[in-house]
């Protein structure tokens with residue numbers, strides 16, 4: 001009997017021990033699972049424990065852990081997507097906390113303000129030394145609810161890490177600030193959009209309209225004045241009437257030329273298919289241009305010469321004949337216009353280092369160093385009065401620039417005041433389709449100008465197409 005009781009007691013103890021061991025194992029597995037979830041946001045499956053309440057706890061844990069892991073990975077995926085979006089934005093985005101500490105800066109902000117990943121956590125006024133940016137941050141932190149802050153600020157080259165054309169160049173930034181949730185806000189998000197190019201284009205458009213109106217008004221005012229004088233008293237005065245009518249004719253011709261140049265420039269800039277570029281031989285085109293200027297050159301006692309000996313027979317370029325004619329006409333016309341009597345104008349066409357070169361050289365008045373980089377701008381003239389008197393519209397070189405860049409060439413000018421100027425056009429020679437890359441054909445090129453000094457008094461500016 002005693003043995004039976006002892007046996008039962010040992011058996012019970014063994015069962016209780018086993019159950020206790022399984023509970024302890026389940027509890028330890030649960031603890032490890034929770035630890036893994038806390039540390040690595042990963043669920044760890046816990047083997048079914050004993051039945052009863054511990055068993056149900058293990059089951060609930062397994063379900064909850066799988067769901068939490070899925071939710072966390074969804075959140076992480078969303079966060080990564082948001083980061084990609086923020087990094088891909090051209091705008092600069094920064095987030096700051098209520099104490100002006102940087103919480104986040106995207107790649108655009110790194111570029112604009114010279115920030116880097118280690119800037120996070122540092123004070124924004126130390127990182128971005130611009131009072132206007134601090135103003136924007138403070139104003140946004142004062143906002144409530146769904147309000148937002150908008151402003152446009154100017155930064156000099158010193159304030160931003162982006163450099164414009166000059167060391168003191170200004171950048172225009174449109175800024176929008178949004179407060180982070182909280183009363184007062186727990187921080188602010190600021191988005192900076194660089195509108196420098198937009199503002200520059202707006203200014204160019206305004207200048208263009210002002211210049212064009214002025215240029216149109218001047219001959220019109222002359223025409224009106226002469227016509228009124230004729231109507232008042234001069235019509236039957238034979239000593240002046242013919243002269244006045246000639247002046248009216250001259251001014252009408254100037255208006256006509258101006259409108260033709262404006263239309264030509266507008267078509268070139270709009271990228272409309274103005275020209276049909278085909279492989280052509282330059283010699284006959286240039287020769288006929290020169291012949292059409294011969295009388296004007298002779299009237300000024302200028303020597304006008306042409307040399308194509310350096311251009312091997314059969315060399316072709318891809319360009320519209322009319323385009324080449326307009327380019328050569330403008331350059332030869334200027335060379336004759338700005339060269340004194342007895343001077344000379346020389347046109348040369350050669351093939352050098354696998355490039356076709358057209359040079360128009362004169363012994364004229366030359367162009368001062370400071371004006372050289374600007375002479376290709378619309379309406380820019382070194383001497384307005386002289387150009388107008390000589391019948392210039394101030395658009396010729398602008399048209400030349402557009403045409404040359406649109407056929408994949410570049411234009412170069414070197415000049416020395418009082419000695420003369422040389423305009424050099426470089427064009428790629430035509431290659432059969434298997435070797436040649438097609439001409440860009442773009443009529444809306446971005447161009448860049450480089451200026452350099454070449455010997456005493458001579459300056460040089462080169463215009464090429466930039467991407």
Ligand code: ADP
Nearest residue numbers: 334335338375381382387392393394395396397
């Ligand atoms: P314009 O109709 O006034 O000649 P362009 O656009 O053809 O206008 O030229 C712009 C300016 O560049 C001219 O006003 C002139 O001051 C200067 N320029 C152009 N070509 C020459 C040249 N060969 N010699 C001296 N100055 C020139």
